[in-house]
Amino acid sequence: MSIAGAVxxxxxxxxxxxxKALLDFRGRPFVIAVLEALEALDLKHRVVVLGxxxxxxxxxxxxxxxxxxxxxxxxxxxxGSLRLxxxxxxxxxxxxxxxxxxxxxxxxxxxxxxxxxxxERTLAPVVVPTFGDRRGHPVIxxxxxxxxxxxxxxxxxxxxxxxxxxxxxxxxHVAVDDPAVIDDxxxxxxxxxxxxxxxRDAF
Numbered sequence: 001m002s003i004a005g006a007v008x009x010x011x012x013x014x015x016x017x018x019x020k021a022l023l024d025f026r027g028r029p030f031v032i033a034v035l036e037a038l039e040a041l042d043l044k045h046r047v048v049v050l051g052x053x054x055x056x057x058x059x060x061x062x063x064x065x066x067x068x069x070x071x072x073x074x075x076x077x078x079x080g081s082l083r084l085x086x087x088x089x090x091x092x093x094x095x096x097x098x099x100x101x102x103x104x105x106x107x108x109x110x111x112x113x114x115x116x117x118x119x120e121r122t123l124a125p126v127v128v129p130t131f132g133d134r135r136g137h138p139v140i141x142x143x144x145x146x147x148x149x150x151x152x153x154x155x156x157x158x159x160x161x162x163x164x165x166x167x168x169x170x171x172x173h174v175a176v177d178d179p180a181v182i183d184d185x186x187x188x189x190x191x192x193x194x195x196x197x198x199x200r201d202a203f
Contacts, residue, residue, distance in 0.1 A: 001120045002045075003140065004094035005038035006085035007031060008078050009102035010051030010071035015187045019053040022060070023191060025105045026198065029060050030185075033105035039064070040109060041116065043098065047088045049081040079159045083150050097146070099160075100138035103185045106194060107138065111178040115140055124172035126164065129181040135164075135173070136181030 009021040009031050016023070021031035028036070031048065038046050046066040050057050051074035061068060069084045082099055089097070096119055098112070111129060119127045119140045127140040141149060145163060149155060154162035164171060185191050 001096065001123075002092075002094045003043055003096045003098055003116060003119065004045040004047065004085075004089050004092065005041070005043040005098045005100065006082065006089075007034045007038070007046070007048040007066075007100055007102055008081045008085070009057065010049045010074045010081045011078075011103075012052055012074050016185075016191070017188065019056060020185065021050070021053065021057050021102045023185070025194075029057075030102050030105045031057060032060060032064070034100050034102055035061065035064050035066060037105075037107075037109055037112065038098070038100070041112060045089060045092050045094060047085040049084050051081075076156075077159055079149070079155050082160060086146055086150060094143065096140050096142050098138050098140045101184065104137055104180055104183060105185075106180040106183070106198075108178050108180065111176045111181065112138060114176065115174055118172060118174050122172055125167055125170045127172045127174060128164070129176045129178070130173045131176060131179050131182050134182045138181075 013020045022029045025033045048066050049069045049071055051071045054070045067088045069088050071081050071084055073080055115127050125142045125144050129136045148163050152163055185194055
């Protein structure tokens with residue numbers, strides 16, 4: 001099964017006060033940590049969607065093989081970036097897309113391997129990790145939903161969650177023991193907590 005990967009890194013990082021994509025995670029920027037995870041997962045086709053900080057982020061990506069796309073309207077939210085990723089992959093026609101927000105670089109590789117295995121085994125329209133009773137990211141979207149993701153007016157208003165709502169009975173949930181799937185790093189306080197956890201785990 002051909003699964004492509006997309007790093008969604010076009011947000012304005014307003015609450016963080018600096019580009020989240022360039023925050024350090026274990027010695028490399030968030031965006032590189034996620035991109036290298038996609039490489040380690042052997043996803044052959046990879047897209048990185050950048051936004052207002054594209055010029056600052058782009059030099060960090062030049063040594064990695066991926067398609068770079070710039071979202072001219074970061075205020076369109078993740079759905080705008082997801083649509084641009086799908087457009088960029090049109091020529092390769094993947095069977096599914098793993099959409100990984102840049103602000104959760106600490107999701108375990110084994111967690112994403114489970115999501116991919118589930119997608120390949122079940123051919124589900126959408127595979128979503130859960131921790132406790134909460135849905136998280138990254139999400140794997142089947143090509144069966146690509147058109148709806150692109151064209152849904154509800155998704156334009158409310159994001160990809162509108163598509164999830166419309167297919168609630170078809171979602172394959174994967175319960176994982178990985179709190180990072182619901183732990184968006186949005187604020188300086190979130191980031192400080194993440195660094196404390198990394199430092200604690202190092203001992």
